[in-house]
Amino acid sequence: MPPSTSKSAPPDRLRVGECVVDIASREVMAPGARRPSRLTPKAIAVLRVLAEQPGQVVSREQLLAEVWPDTLPTNDVVTQAITQLRKALQYAGDEAGRAGGIETIAKTGYRLLAPVQWEHAAPAVVPVAPVAVPLAPEARVAPAVEAAPAPVLAALPAPSRPRRPWRALSILVFAVLVAVLLAFWWRQHRAAPGALAEEGGDERVVGMPRLPYRLITSGGGFDLTPTLSPDGSMVAYASISESRPGTSIRIQTTSNSPSRELVAPGAGESDRLPAWSLDGRQLAFARQGEDGSCRVMVAAANGAASEREVARCDHTELLSFSWVPGRNALMFGSMTGGNASGGIRELDLETGAWRDLRYGSRARDFDYAPKYSPDGRWIAFVRNPQLGGVWVMPAQGGEARRLTRERAEIRGFDWLPDSSGIVFGRRVDSQSRLYRLDLETRRLRDLGLNDAESPSISPDNGQLAFVQRRPQFALFRLQRSNAHGGYEREHLFASNGRDAQPMISPDGRHLAFTSDRSGEYALWWADLARPDSLHPIPGLLPETRQPVDWSADSRTLLAIGRDAEGRAQLYEVTPAESRVNQLPVPAPRPLQGLHVGPGTRLMVLSAEPGGDATLILYDRSRKPWQELARLEDVSQARYDSSTGQVFFTRFSSSGLWRIGADLAPNGLALVDADAPARWRYRSWALAGNGRAYYLSSTAECSATGSWLGAASASAGDTCLAANEFSTINGFSIDQQDGALYMAIAETDGAGIGFMTLPKQEAPAFGVVSKLLSDLGKPPS
Structure with missing residues (x-):
């Protein structure tokens, strides 16, 4: 039986x-x-x-x-x-x-x-032929999984008796293992502050669980780019001034003491990007003027002396610098403008002499935020921040190698005190998070800090400061007002989360956007004529880098999402039916999908191994898809159905270009040489008839709108939101009536968090493994 x-x-x-x-x-x-x-x-x-x-x-x-x-x-x-x-x-x-x-x-x-x-599944009944050979008492028959011919089972020899010394040793090892497991279990499950405590059989609430960090600035404004003193006792940061436009450098202790201004910037100037010297005596920072001028300054950290200029950085787009160990020098990342340089170099502050570092890089690479490791052996930096990764190279120069595998938006990094790894910030779904990366094992760990970026670590004792920003973005329709020439704002949907990337369909009826309003990140859709139609699209985890693209008939859209294994895939979505279909695109790492006319052609922006991206034209009617043409060095693309042109930006430089839908090189033309800036390559949208609109930010207006190319000659800049920032990863324009669809912050602000960096814990079985290794193997 x-x-x-x-x-x-x-x-x-x-x-x-x-x-x-x-x-x-x-x-x-x-x-x-x-x-x-x-x-x-x-x-x-x-x-x-x-x-x-x-x-x-x-x-x-x-x-x-x-x-x-x-x-x-x-x-x-x-x-x-x-x-x-x-x-x-x-x-x-x-x-x-x-x-x-x-x-x-x-x-x-x-x-x-x-x-x-x-x-319990009903066990399968398998007819077993009689077996003449007796089984040893220790032998057991495994239950059959599926019907099969009865196997002939041979007698199993009785196990040999182990030698008595090794039996005692086995008991000892087992006891140690049990002790280690019990200790690990106790450490993982011991009562945390804020749990329910028992006293006399009753439960009482002790309080909220303590966070691993505390905010040392909490005034409700914007405190950015912190830098810790070497001993972790002081922090300097850039803060938006309440009394005037722009930022200034504030400095305070890390115990929530009142801050003081390092030095007072002049009228129309902003001080930003503080960097603490390795001896704790000086702070370097950048000073930017209203005219676009930029100077690198150095001041005494105690405020005893006035600041002095050490370098010019005129009209640079993305400035970065840090101190060089053992020398009175600063190391700079790639620079544009009057003092342009394509690679990493050092400035001797005593002689004013520049020294280029020799290492592997291409002419189009932009290497940002270089930092020496505390032991002085390595230099880490972010290569091509728009689609970036953290790289490392020997301090004396040489070949650079990539540390982070996935190309993403890197939001600052710093070295661990022992130079064994880095902590970096990156955008994940709707927020930024901090991760710890070990250089030797390449193990990655989420530090468990919500909305955290721009880490700074004190090299002496491993204190960690970071920016915590928790904005709440809502969707708005901005309609041109004939009365005063500006825009009237209409709030679309109530939300307690972060709504972003609103994309209006060509017919002006349907809106798709990304949001974490339900507690998890998703793609949402609504028929604007029926507000009750608003719902998330199940089965799709959207990417944040690029917005979706609507088909010409407004029925389907192309979206980049992640599959169950975390890989980026191109999906075709029918939002009204909540239908999601993964497309067999040949591109290994799609970043964006683009409809090109009503036929069977699609364009896919695909990431390249070196950090670039290529726009590829496919005929999807072939199996597999047939590649028809490609265009290199593209950061974002949009198709204008009214002109049959593809408009695009580049990773390597600022500006906007257009080209025919066949990507023929002879159809390439420059639309605007200066905007969009290469770092705001997603902050533009097409308005039809070859017109493009651009969102930027100034000290006077947080969200400024302007027309690009020929359209800019007849229209000036418009302040769309004076004090509220807009998201930079996508907005859209209704080509029927010219209304803008934007995500604008309803609540915003940034504070500086501070904590002791968690120690890297060894696995619970590490002690046992070492003990077994020390004991050696039993004799054969």
Whole structure:
């Protein structure tokens, strides 16, 4: 007779609502589905954690700890797993109709609300032929998985008795292992401040859990680009002045003491980018004038002497510098303007002499924010910040190698005190986060700080300062007013999150945008004639780098999203039907998809290994897609159906170009030589008839609109939002009535956070592994 299933055996199947999940095969069978869907191992592990606590909130931190132990994943992996689960369990909704029965608890975690039941699969009955050879007492037959001819089982020899000394040693090792595991368990599960404490059998609330950091500036303004003194006791930062336009350098202790101004900039000047010298006595900073002039200044940190100019940086777009260890010198990144230089170089502050560093770089590369490691052996920098990565090279020069694999928006970095790695900021979905990267192992760990960027680490004791900015962006329609020549603002949808990249369809009826308003990042859609149609598109995790592109008939759109493995893919979305279709684009790393006319041609902007991007024209009617033409060095592209032209920007320089839809070189023409700036390559939109509109920022107006090219001659700049910043990663124009669709900050501000840098903890099994290594192997 078939063996009975033991009660202690793990269940084989999980019933979630009306869906049945086979744990071993990771297959989900939904009612009405033609075939089962397959989950990734991590998605099935997340489901098991949620199912073990049905109806209870499971935090993202718990999911990361249980599903991704001993790794350093980003928060993206949880979002991707939840998205895949909701898609597979879309018919297992709870009574409230939530897809997959999984509820998002904003800023906390997730809760499985669908009914859950663990089941044991009926064991397969397999006819077994009689076996003449007796089995040893220790031999056990594994349960059959599928019907197969009965195997002939040979007798298993009885195991040899181990030598007594090694039995004692094994007991000792096992005891040590148990002790280490208990210590690890206690460390992970000990009560944290703010938990419920028991006293006399009753529960009492101790208080909120303590954050690992504290804000040392919290005035509600904008405090940016912090730099810590070597001992971590002082911080300097750039702060937007309340009394006049522009910024000044403020300095204070890291214990929330009142700040003081380092030096007073002149009228119409702004001081920014402070950098503390390695001896703690001086601060270098940049001073920018209203006329676009730029000077690098040095001042005593104690304010005892006036500042002095050490270099000119006239009309530079993206300035960066840091101090050189052991010498009175500054190291500069690539510079444009009057003192242009394509590579990294050093300035001796005593002699005024420049020295170019010899290392591997191309003419079009822009190397930003170079910094020496504390031990003086290495130089790290960001190459091509628009599509950037962190690179490192020997301090004496030589070949540079890439540290970060994924090209992303790097939001500052700094070295660890022991030079073993870096901490860097990068944009993830709707916010910036800090990550710790080990140079030797290449392990990456999320530091768990929300809305954090621009890290600064004190080399003496590992204190960490960073910028924490938590803006709330809402969507607005800006309509030209005939009464006063400006724009009237209309708030579109109420939101408690961050709405961005509003793209209006060609017919002016449909709006698509990205948002975290539901607690997780998603692509949203609404028919503007029916506000109640607003909803997220399930099954798509959009990228933040480029906005979506509508088809000419306003029915579908192209969007870049990430699949279950975190890879960028091109998707065709029918938002009114919530249908998402992954396209078989040959480009290995798509950044943007573009409709080109009503036919079967599409354009795809694809990232190149060296940090560039290429615009490729495809015929999608062929299988595989046929490449028709390509255009190199493109950062963003837009198709103007009224002229049949493709407008685009470049990574290597500022300006706007246009070219025919066939990408023929003889059709290339320059539209505007100066704007958009190469760092604001997404802050422009087409208005039809070959006109392009550009958003920039000045000291007097946070969001300034201007026409580009020939259209700029008859129209001046317009201040669209004097005190509120707009998002820089996409806006759109209704070509029917000229209305602008923008994301503008309703609440904004930035403060400086401060904490002790967490120590890199060794894995719990490290002690045991070392002990086993020291003990050696038993004799054979």
